[in-house]
Amino acid sequence: MRVNWNYIKLAFLSISLVALYGFADMRSKxxxxxxxxxxxxxxxxxxxxxxxxxxxxxxxxxxxxxxxxxxxxxxxxxxxxxxxxxxxxxxxxxxxxxxxxxxxxxRKPIGRVEGISKFYLDDLGKRMPLSKHHSARVPIITGEITGKTLEDAYEILNYINEDDFLRKNVIGIHIEEEGKYQLRFRMENFVVNLGGVDNLNGKFKNFMAFYVKATKDNSLESYAIVSLEYSNQVVCTKI
CATH class of the missing domain: 3.10.20.310 (membrane protein fhac)
Incomplete structure (x- = not known):
């Protein structure tokens, strides 16, 4: 009977490879x-x-x-x-x-709630505890803190963070009650009555048009309240 050495070599090689693999796996573990x-x-x-x-x-x-x-x-x-x-x-x-x-x-905080409980609001709209290692420079949220008003504050903050000017200048959101939100700016004395979170794009476009004009007129310091609550208009109260 003739022996096929090629089959024997192949079988030996296969057994050797399995043994080497098992040995290497055992050493790795x-x-x-x-x-x-x-x-x-x-x-x-x-x-x-x-x-x-x-x-x-x-x-x-x-x-x-x-x-x-x-x-x-x-x-x-x-x-x-x-x-x-x-x-x-x-x-x-x-x-x-x-x-x-x-x-x-x-996690990334986008607002800081200052009330009976103090915590961050993160970029997913969830509560995030304060850190002992670092304090984030984000807008401060004050006033009537509820589940619904926090949802609205999150929507406002998301809009603010998409705009370079607003992101750099808005330092606070004050919640008077549900549907009545007030913004505070870094360099200005006036506050902005935003109203609710409906039509944020239209409200902020109207605000920016007012801001550009008032800056040219050097009249920003003469206003105490800038209201965006009314449809397609900006209503200002002077000091």
């Missing part, structure tokens, strides 16, 4: 985490520190560095990081060298 790298993505990395993330992991997951890779559950580590109120999203993975990488996006 036994390898320990060599280092931890925490990376904050974007320009909003002020509200939680690298030390705070490390402490959070130790308290809720245990030590990570020098731990065998096979003992790690990456999804659980992500959930631990996401449990912090300052974190918007987190991605955790291991490199081939055994380094644990954590990429974190922090």
């Amino acid at each position: 036994k390898r320990e985490v060599s280092d931890i790298s925490i990376k904050f993505l974007g320009d909003n990395s002020l509200y939680i520190t690298e030390d705070a993330v490390n402490k959070l992991l130790i308290q809720n997951y245990g030590p990570v560095k020098n731990r065998p890779k096979e003992q790690l559950v990456l999804n659980t580590i992500e959930e631990v990081i996401l449990s912090n109120d300052m974190v918007k999203s987190a991605q955790v993975y291991l490199t081939v060298n055994g380094e644990l990488i954590s990429k974190i996006v922090q």
Whole structure:
């Protein structure tokens, strides 16, 4: 009987490859985490520190560095990081060298509520706690704070943040009651009665037309109240 050595060589090669793969996989699982790298993505990395993330992991997951890779559950580590109120999203993975990488996006505040409770309103319209590490320079929200008025304040802030002039100059929103919102500006003495959140585009267009004209006339300082509540007009009250 003639032996087909090609088949034998192929079978031996296959067995060798499986053995090598199994050996490499076993060594990889036994390898320990060599280092931890925490990376904050974007320009909003002020509200939680690298030390705070490390402490959070130790308290809720245990030590990570020098731990065998096979003992790690990456999804659980992500959930631990996401449990912090300052974190918007987190991605955790291991490199081939055994380094644990954590990429974190922090939440972004767009307004700060000053009332019985103090907190930020973030860019998704959700409550965000204040940070002991950094105070955001965002418009202050005061007055009658309710679920509905916060929704309206969020809509106003979103509009303001889309406009370069308004974003730089509006420093506060005062809520008199639902449907009655008042804006405060950085460099001007007057306040702007916005009314409700209906037709924000039309109201702010009318305001900018007034502002440009009053700036040319050097008359801005003579106004105490600028009202945008009425349809297609700006009603001013002088000091």
